[in-house]
Structures are given as structure tokens and as C-alpha cells.
Amino acid sequence: MVKAIKVMLIPNNVQKTKMFQYAGASRFAYNWALAREKENYEKGGKFISDSELRKEFTKLRHSEEYAWLLNISNNVTKQAIKDACTAYKNFFKGLQKFPRFKSKKRSMPKFYQDNVKIQFSNTHVKFEGFSSSRKANKQKMNWVRLAEHGRIPTDVKYMNPRISFDGLKVKKLEKQKRRLQRSISRSYEKNKKGESYCKTNNVIKKEKLLLKRNHRLTNIRKNYLNQTISEIVNRKPRFICIEDLNVSGMMENRHLSKAVQEQGFFWFRKQLEHKCGDKGIQLIVADRFYPSSKLCSCCGNIKKDLKLSDRVYRCACGNIIDRDFQASINLKAYGERFAS
Incomplete structure (x- = not known):
């Protein structure tokens, strides 16, 4: 039986930085592969297989300009290229729209981990390549703490493990919302005239921005609920x-x-x-x-x-x-x- 499990991670600052680097490399490899496929198609060429693109990308990694990719696990970029090729093929099969390039600001940061090398304990998950040192204190950086202990079984085979930063956007917007609310409150107190409050142009701008933040948060939550409902209903239960x-x-x-x-x-x-x-x-x-x-x-x-x-x-x-x-x-x- 195949069972999907989603669990929250609690990385420290060093691990979080490494995760963002992995997500950035994954986005770069995906966009690179999609650009190569698009360029090749416009020139009248045939579809480039993901194995050919991965060989070409390996040569790119060893060039001076892209030497930073050598610090990233090879499996992360390989899977990103495979995902781009799959999306490109699905477009020509009529299964989806033309794949879009991933934006650094708007796309969700995520990356793949090798299903063979990833390891789980009752309290931690081990990632590949966070630290290449064999010293015990350095090896600890590879182990990221789980928010829920004993949730993921340790004696099974894992398939397609993915790491995504889906909660950071909401937390960031909530923080911006709180700051805007405090800023508006201070502005009202500063421009108070007797018993009445004076609404300046800056206050109006801040209130419009606060309204946008509220709408954004509402839309994110509604979108998540809709996706959850669709996932339940699409299983076609009795x-x-x-x-x-x-x-x-x-x-x-x-x-x-x-x-x-x-x-x-x-x-x-x-x-x-x-x-x-x-x-x-x-x-x-x-x-x-x-x-x-x-x-x-x-x-x-x-x-x-x-x-x-x-x-x-x-x-x-x-x-x-x-x-x-x-x-x-x-x-x-x-x-x-x-x-x-």
C-alpha cells in the first residue's frame, strides 16, 4: 500500500540556509531545462530526453561560472530536470498548459531528495549532502528535527520525497500584517487632533496595503481548503x-x-x-x-x-x-x- 505522509520540519538557521540553496538550485535546473527544450523546439529540433539534458547539465556544473552547483546534491538538480521534461511532454499530450518558468519571488521553494539516501528516525530526518565532513559534530547538520515524533515509519521504502516551504509565505504575510496594523495605529495617534483622528495620505496608503495583505491571506487559505477538498473528492469515495x-x-x-x-x-x-x-x-x-x-x-x-x-x-x-x-x-x- 502506498501512503502519503506530510510532516513539518524544524531546521536550525544553518539547515534552513542550506534548504533554500537546494530549492534555488532546483528552480535554476528546472528553468534551464525548460529553456533548452523551448530553444530546441523553436529551431525545429526533436524533444531532448531528460538523460541527455542531465549529461549536459553535469558538464555545466563543472564550469567556473556554475561552480556553486557542486555544493548542491546532484539528485536535486537531476530530478528538477526530469520534472521539467515531464511537464513539457504533458503539454504536447494535451494534459496541461505550457509549463511556466519558476519565479524566485512567486513560486514555492521546494526540492527533491533521493529516496534511497534519505533516512528517518523517530525524531529526525537525514538529508543528503548538507555536510560532507565525516566528523560527528559536522554530521549532525544532516539531521533535521521533526515537529511530530514517531509519525513517519522507519522500516519502509520511500517514494518521491519532497521538501517544500509552504508555510513561510503565510507567516511572512502575517508578520507584515501585524507591522502594518501597529504602524497605522501609531500614525493615528500621532495625527490626533483633539477627540478626532486625522487620516493622512500615508495612513490611506497603509490601509490599502493592509487590505491587500488581508485579501492575500484569505485567498491563500481558501486555495488550500479547495485543494484539500479536491484531493478528498477525487478519490471518489462511496x-x-x-x-x-x-x-x-x-x-x-x-x-x-x-x-x-x-x-x-x-x-x-x-x-x-x-x-x-x-x-x-x-x-x-x-x-x-x-x-x-x-x-x-x-x-x-x-x-x-x-x-x-x-x-x-x-x-x-x-x-x-x-x-x-x-x-x-x-x-x-x-x-x-x-x-x-
């Missing part, structure tokens, strides 16, 4: 079962309100209902008081004293399981009872 959450009650918790608001539960449910209707998939909504997390999936016992901080469910019958995974099992059983 039914989908979700919970009827008390969102207004969750918003009253001052520690969780911001996180709950950003998840967009209402938008997610409405879009899921719409897409399930289009695909002919039955959407089942579990009752709000159905104990999906507190109900033991083995013996049926309900653990009433289960707290939100208890991430692992432990039952007297011996069942020890992640509470969210158990909730999904119980929701599946709930959906099977009501599925038509």
Missing part, C-alpha cells in the same frame, strides 16, 4: 462523514479562537457539500454530540474524562491509539450505518 462542530463555542476559547477562525470550517463544509453534490458522493454529517474521540473503537466504552490535551487515547481494554485516528475510525463506522 461516502464522506464529517462532524457537526460547535464552532461558535470553540471561538469562545481565547487560546483557540484565532486558530479556529483561520481554519475556515464553514467554508470547508459548504465547499465539500457543493463538490460532493457534483460528484454524486453522499455526505453524512455526524450528530454534534456524537463522542467520536471519547468512544473506544474496540470495546465501545466512552471515556468521559478525556481532555483536549490528551492526544493519545488509552482504554481499560488495552486499546492505545491516537485520538484523532480513533475519531476517524468511529466516524467511518458512523457513516457506514447511515450510508445508502
